[in-house]
Amino acid sequence: MKVLMVDKEKCTGCHQCELWCGTEIASTSKELARAINEEPQPVSRVYVEGKPFALQCRHCESAPCLDACPNGTMRRDPETGLIYVNEPTCIACWMCVMVCPFGIINPSSSLKVAIKCDRCRSMGYPICAEVCPTGAISLVERKDYRKKKF
């Protein structure tokens, strides 16, 4: 499957991806000027942290969040392999948060759902990659590291 990769040389830490993800994906108004004042505050699914680097859900091959979810709310799209939260059934137990090795699932107390990147599965192309001004974020084929020797 394909995964999002970030070129650390190109990522300047400008947070454009967070801004667009928070507006286009998370907000109800879809307009930045309004999204800023929305309550509850829209939550971006991409995190630009530390040394500038945009981190999203890695859509793990063997995903702990799928095993931990007690009611099948966390699902894998059989066609694309993408993992997504079926928000209407999420009971906000935060078991997925507890096991995500990348810390990219947000336990939203106000929205009462677990919020994570589904790589814009209903839009066709991830918005973070589309809006990155330096082209640091791109969609590439996942390598099979397990067959490789280290």
Next chain:
Amino acid sequence: MRYIIVGGSAAAISAVESIRSLDHESRIDLFSDEETPLFSRVLLPYYVAEELSKPLLNFRTSDFFDEKMVTPHMGVKVTYVNPKDKTIKAADGKEYAFDKLLLATGGKAIVPPIPGIDKEGISTLKTMADAEKILNMKGKRAVVIGAGSIGVEACISLTRRGIKATLLEQLGQVMPTVFDAEAAAIVQQRIEDLGIEVITGEKALKFTGGKHVRSVVTDTRELPCDMVVLSVGVRPASELALQAGLTLGDMKGIRVDDCLMTSAQDIYAAGDVAETYDIARNTYFLNAIWPCAFEQGNIAGLNMAGQKTLYPGSYRRNSIGNFIGIPAISMGVTHSDACAIQSDEDEFREIRVRTKDSYKKLILKNGKIVGAILVGQTQKAGLMSILLRKQVYVADSIPMLMSDRLSFMDLLPILRRNADQFSEPEYKELMDTGL
């Protein structure tokens, strides 16, 4: 190949999925004590709170058994296991032969021998029948005995239905197996803020009333009530294993090897009934939690279907969810003294950071994480979980791990020096970024 699975919850269903990922043809028979298939026990408090209706308790769709070509025997108890002849007897009077058997019989709620315990209006909360009983109980006041995860959730669920609830715990704090005293104090305050009376350090001595319970008497007081929920803990349902002569552990769970096979060839155990090696405690332990059951079912299933797969071990993980308004997550041991000592040279360290709304604690043994508690700020809890699971040395990275700005990318140096343990593609591809 003929597979038989005894049990119908997380471990059993996970095993069905992993068997079917390798073997698309063989017969699978699944026996469960429960009449209702595919419901999630974790969600029973939500059912009691009338927040989820019965169909929404399912963790797999109702066509699961058809799709996975499983013959379900719901409400049919397995009464006898013959490990020599490889057969089982079920309550339907029939005998079934197996090549591979999985015992995923789960746990049973403990009913303490308190005088008056058989009065009406007193129930545990473990089975669907329990949940329905509690849901149909009438009255205005409830006492919940035992402040573990289920007790706390049951108490809040009853409160949400307008019932005045009291939470009674005989130890000195709420959730004593999940949190240390400091985290428990934050959680207790939150529970009290919901209008629940919390009494710790007091024991229920008897129940009064005629046919129906009217009060709970403790060492120092009498608590009038119309209903009582018992949540003092679970014990492994290892009766079948005992009858079959399988080796049990010190905690009376079924002892399994690192492929989750029991002491009998071709008989496996997984979930709340299995006593597995606990990574954090460094000894065999019962970790009766959903994620462990799911992982163990998965690995037992792979081994049963012929793909030898090692189980790295279990460790406790609890999340209190949105019940108290703030997230609170705990894993591994809550105190360093819960670890089995290997040698006099074992070195333990506890590191704590407390702010007004949050609390974070790490417990290290010989520089490796064996326990973590996070209250308030929990989004990075999974980072601690993976470092605990892989048992890598982190003692030189404490300020980074305790920082509230911790990011996964900060862990890359730790991952790189333990690259052989982080061979999954998700880790490798981020290591390749050169950060």
